[in-house]
Amino acid sequence: MKITILYGTETGNAEMLAEDIQSEIEGDHEVEISNLEDFAPADFDADCFYLLVCSTYGDGDLPASAQPFADAMAAEKPDLAAIHFAIFGLGDSEYDETFNHGPKKLAELMIAHGAHQVGERVAHDASGSDMAEDLAFPWAETVIAEVSEKLGEAA
Amino acid sequence: MSGKIAIVGAGPSGCYLAQALLKKAPDLQVDLIDQLPVPYGLVRYGVAADHQGTKGVARQFARVFERQGARFFGNVAIGRDVTLDDLRAAYDAVVLAAGLSTDRRLAVPGDDLPGVYGAGRLTRALFEHPDAEELPDLGAHPVIVGNGNVAIDLLRLLAKAPEELDGSDLGEGPSRWLAQSGIKTITITGRSPAARAKFDAVMVKELAKLSDVRIEVVGAGDSDDPAELKTLEALTAIHGHGDGAKRIIFRFGLTPKAVEGEGQVQAVRFDTESGEEVIPCTSVLTAIGFEAAPGLPRDALVAEAADAEEGRLAPGLFAAGWFRRGPRGTIPENRADAQALASVILDDFSADPTRMGGQVFDGLDNIVDYSGWSRIDAAETGAAPEGRCRTKLATRETMLGVAGARETTK
Ligand SMILES: Cc1cc2nc3c(=O)[nH]c(=O)nc-3n(C[C@H](O)[C@H](O)[C@H](O)COP(=O)(O)OP(=O)(O)OC[C@H]3O[C@@H](n4cnc5c(N)ncnc54)[C@H](O)[C@@H]3O)c2cc1C
Ligand SMILES: Cc1cc2nc3c(=O)[nH]c(=O)nc-3n(C[C@H](O)[C@H](O)[C@H](O)COP(=O)(O)O)c2cc1C
Numbered sequence: 376m377k378i379t380i381l382y383g384t385e386t387g388n389a390e391m392l393a394e395d396i397q398s399e400i401e402g403d404h405e406v407e408i409s410n411l412e413d414f415a416p417a418d419f420d421a422d423c424f425y426l427l428v429c430s431t432y433g434d435g436d437l438p439a440s441a442q443p444f445a446d447a448m449a450a451e452k453p454d455l456a457a458i459h460f461a462i463f464g465l466g467d468s469e470y471d472e473t474f475n476h477g478p479k480k481l482a483e484l485m486i487a488h489g490a491h492q493v494g495e496r497v498a499h500d501a502s503g504s505d506m507a508e509d510l511a512f513p514w515a516e517t518v519i520a521e522v523s524e525k526l527g528e529a530a
Numbered sequence: 531m532s533g534k535i536a537i538v539g540a541g542p543s544g545c546y547l548a549q550a551l552l553k554k555a556p557d558l559q560v561d562l563i564d565q566l567p568v569p570y571g572l573v574r575y576g577v578a579a580d581h582q583g584t585k586g587v588a589r590q591f592a593r594v595f596e597r598q599g600a601r602f603f604g605n606v607a608i609g610r611d612v613t614l615d616d617l618r619a620a621y622d623a624v625v626l627a628a629g630l631s632t633d634r635r636l637a638v639p640g641d642d643l644p645g646v647y648g649a650g651r652l653t654r655a656l657f658e659h660p661d662a663e664e665l666p667d668l669g670a671h672p673v674i675v676g677n678g679n680v681a682i683d684l685l686r687l688l689a690k691a692p693e694e695l696d697g698s699d700l701g702e703g704p705s706r707w708l709a710q711s712g713i714k715t716i717t718i719t720g721r722s723p724a725a726r727a728k729f730d731a732v733m734v735k736e737l738a739k740l741s742d743v744r745i746e747v748v749g750a751g752d753s754d755d756p757a758e759l760k761t762l763e764a765l766t767a768i769h770g771h772g773d774g775a776k777r778i779i780f781r782f783g784l785t786p787k788a789v790e791g792e793g794q795v796q797a798v799r800f801d802t803e804s805g806e807e808v809i810p811c812t813s814v815l816t817a818i819g820f821e822a823a824p825g826l827p828r829d830a831l832v833a834e835a836a837d838a839e840e841g842r843l844a845p846g847l848f849a850a851g852w853f854r855r856g857p858r859g860t861i862p863e864n865r866a867d868a869q870a871l872a873s874v875i876l877d878d879f880s881a882d883p884t885r886m887g888g889q890v891f892d893g894l895d896n897i898v899d900y901s902g903w904s905r906i907d908a909a910e911t912g913a914a915p916e917g918r919c920r921t922k923l924a925t926r927e928t929m930l931g932v933a934g935a936r937e938t939t940k
Contacts, residue, residue, distance in 0.1 A: 385862045386587050387546070432862075434732050434760070439862065467583035470732065501583030502697070 376404045376523060377422055383411040383429035383441025383481065389465050392499075392507045393428045399512050400519070411444040416488075421457035424493075424522050426515060429481045430465035435473025437480055448484055455490035459526070461518035462492065463511050467501040474498070493525070494518040531555040533881030534888075536621040538608045538826070540564040541571020542861050543851025544627035545591035546868035552598040554876055560600045561621075561888050565607035565825075566660065567898040567929040568906060569595075571629055573861070574922075575659045578683045579700040580690070582919060587861060595900040603891055604898035605930065609825040611894055618846060620890035622881045625871070626831070626843070627850040630820040630857045636675065639788045641816075645669075645795030649680045649817035656687065656704045658924040665707045669812020670714040673798055675786055676817030677720030677727040679860075682734065684815055685718050689776050691742040699920035715777045717809060719784040719800070725753035725762055727782070734764035742774035748781050781809075789814055820857035828853060841871045848875055902933030 378400065382393035390410070397408050411429075419425070430438045437445055462485075464478030475498040482496055497514045499507040535551060537544040540562040548560045568574060570588050577584050594600045608617055608628075618624050633648025635641050647666055654662035672688070674681050687700075692709045700708075720727050724747070737745065747769040750762055765780065784800040784807065791797065797810045822828035832849065836842040841849050850871050851864045859867075891897055898906075906923055909932045913921040923929045 385865075387549075387590050387865055388586060391590050391593065433730075434735075439866075469581065469583055469736070472735075501586045 376424055376519065377420075378404045378406045378424050378426060378519070379420075380406065380408045380426045380428065381411050381414055382408070383427075383438045383444070383477070385430055385432045385438035385440065388501075388507070389428045389430045389438070392463070392465070392511055395508045396426065396428065396511055396515050399508075400515055404519070410440050412440040414444060416444070416448050416451045416453040416455075419453065419455060419458050424519070425458065425460035426518070427460055427462040427478070427481060427485075428465070428511070429462065429478040431467075431470070431473065431475055431477030435470070435476030435480075437477045441477070441481060445481070445484060448488060453488055455485060455488040458485075458490040459493050459522050460485055460490055461494045461514070461522070462496045463514055464496055464498045465501065465507065466498060469502050474500070493522045531876065531879065531881070532557045532559075532883075533622040533879060534559045534620075534885055535561070535623045535625065535875070536617055537562045537625045537627055537850075538617070539571060539627035539629055539851070539853070540569035540602060540604070541627060541629050541851065542573055542587065542591075543629075543853070543864040543868055544625070545570065545594055546865045547625060547627060547850050547871060548594045548600045549590065549598065550869045550872035551875065552594065552600060554872055556598070559887060561603055562600055563603045563606050563608060563617075565605070565610075567605040567926060567933055568903055569602055569604065575654055575657050577861075578687060579657060579698040580687065580695055582697060582699065584861070601888065602898070602900040602903060603888065604903060604933075605896050605926070606891060606894060607825060612890060614826065616890055620886045620888075621846075622885060623846050623848065623875055623879065625848040625850055625875070626826060626828070626853050628823075628826055628828070629852045630828075631823045632821050633816060634819040634821050634857075636786050636789065636814075636816055636818065638786050640791065640795075641789055643789050643791050643795050644793065645791065645813045646789055647813065647815050649676070649684055649815060650820060652684065652815060653680070656700070658701045658704065658922045660924060660926045660929065665704060666813070668711060668713065668815070670712055671811045672713065672716055672813045672815055673809055673811040674716060674718040674815045674817060675798070677718070677722065677729055677782075678817060678819075679729050679733050681718060681817035682729045682737070684817060685716055685778065686737060686740070688713055688716055689737075689740050689743050689778060691740075694741060696917045697919060699914075699918055699922065701922055701924065702915075703924075713776055715779065717779045717781060717811065719781045719786075719798075719809070721785045722782065724750040724765055724780070724782045725755070725758035727761055729761070731760040731764040734761070734768060737778075738768050738771050740772065740774070743772045743776045743778050744774055745769060745771040745778045746780065748779060749783065750780075751782070820852070822853075840874050841867075842874065896930050896934075898930065898933045906932050
């Protein structure tokens with residue numbers, strides 16, 4: 376399957392995780408990786424499954440590298456009805472009121488433009504004891520299986 | 531591209547720079563040198579013990595050594611153990627990422643009275659920096675001067691009840707010191723009106739979780755700027771919070787004029803819009819910024835820089851992070867900065883294979899390499915008691931002992 380991992384980050388944790396996910400799955404899939412700040416809404420390709428990895432900053436905001444993408448989405452209003460994505464979030468439960476709001480906002484943005492979310496949004500907690508990859512690898516496996524089944528049926 | 535680059539300081543700027551350099555040019559030899567036997571700078575000794583999530587960036591920095599091939603030369607002070615000139619001769623490029631660690635002084639009469647303590651001095655003592663001075667007695671009524679995030683960190687830590695430090699890495703001594711501090715009132719003062727206070731609104735919001743305080747915000751004022759409103763809303767929201775034992779008072783528009791007392795701090799005299807005001811206190815904690823530590827001629831180097839904005843000090847000599855920019859900006863800013871600087875360095879980089887690189891440290895005693903740090907790290911996390919995620923080794927001696935300890939069992 377063609378998979379593109381898109382990450383939104385501020386201090387680099389999401390980037391590191393995105394690279395780890397890439398190493399984990401590239402044996403079985405054709406995987407590309409991009410920072411969201413280098414990705415334009417017009418780049419979305421219906422033949423590709425998107426894995427989004429995104430952190431949270433400020434007061435439940437998108438991290439810096441996701442902001443230009445969010446602005447471009449608002450300006451270009453792309454039709455993403457043919458696009459499937461799954462999303463993994465990074466946050467810190469110390470910020471309890473806005474825990475993982477960055478990825479939540481990013482998912483809402485994708486859905487608002489017609490994209491289909493596959494699987495549940497999984498959230499890593501920087502104050503918790505889990506390593507991000509220990510949550511993200513099973514998540515990636517699950518959503519990839521789910522989308523294979525879904526697109527397999529459609530084809 | 532091959533070549534040898536030395537980075538002085540293994541704090542966030544140094545580590546992000548090594549990460550960016552090795553991403554662009556994996557064959558470079560990048561050496562991170564730190565005066566401490568342990569890496570990560572203020573991530574370990576500045577970021578508050580109860581903000582472990584923020585310290586998570588250390589996992590990325592570990593990768594720089596473990597996977598990207600950077601080397602760590604710990605317990606080596608440039609300017610003392612090796613001169614900057616010798617270092618520059620040994621490497622194709624040298625980057626100064628040594629931070630700024632000396633507390634800026636109030637620069638008013640009485641600012642050197644016993645009982646006046648800088649935030650750097652206090653946080654180093656709280657977070658068990660090996661060169662820290664003792665934790666002082668602050669008395670029942672400390673005043674914090676300063677309105678940045680560091681001031682709020684101090685306020686929060688001083689106000690916490692012991693159980694609110696669960697999950698942190700605050701050491702046994704500092705935990706006991708806090709529990710027995712006897713603090714009754716903490717007044718935090720800023721020069722600017724509240725709307726222009728430098729702390730982040732989220733830092734203020736976090737105070738609403740404190741269990742043993744009662745918070746008063748005096749004279750927050752108004753604004754119609756959206757960013758300023760965020761701060762004001764956060765302050766308004768915590769006003770009146772709690773009915774605990776420690777009283778916290780936020781005051782604004784107070785410019786320190788003198789610290790007063792006979793042989794010991796007894797009050798701070800402020801200028802305000804409506805005349806002078808004297809606030810009695812038992813200690814003064816200043817959190818008003820940092821300047822260069824002795825050892826490297828930072829101010830002269832930056833003043834004579836070829837292009838300080840880009841980070842070029844002189845041919846083959848660069849500056850990064852707080853050392854370049856001044857004591858402003860959080861960890862993410864150092865990352866953006868380091869990525870830009872990596873391009874600047876590599877844009878006109880030429881390697882001379884005859885340079886000796888890390889051999890310049892040959893003959894120095896007690897250098898701690900990355901595996902030495904890994905042993906310290908393992909010892910610290912392994913020894914964490916109930917309610918703590920780490921027990922820091924607090925002296926150079928114990929660090930060097932553990933770092934040097936060879937494994938005896940297979
Ligand atoms: C108390 C405090 C709390 C903070 N909390 C946060 C926070 O919660 N979140 C956040 O994002 N930012 C926080 N910051 C800001 C953040 O710490 C800085 O942005 C960042 O650490 C600057 O990185 P640096 O690498 O330039 O300097 P530093 O982190 O200071 O690293 C400099 C390194 O250089 C070494 N060094 C110095 N001189 C020499 C020498 N002559 N030879 C060899 N080595 C040398 C030092 O030992 C140190 O390891 C805080 C700052 C302070 C002071
Ligand atoms: C200043 C600051 C603000 C943050 N705000 C939030 C927040 O509102 N909600 C949340 O869940 N996490 C928040 N976080 C935690 C980060 O999302 C978390 O540390 C994450 O691992 C960072 O990933 P990144 O390095 O990819 O940006 C914040 C962290 C910092 C330092």
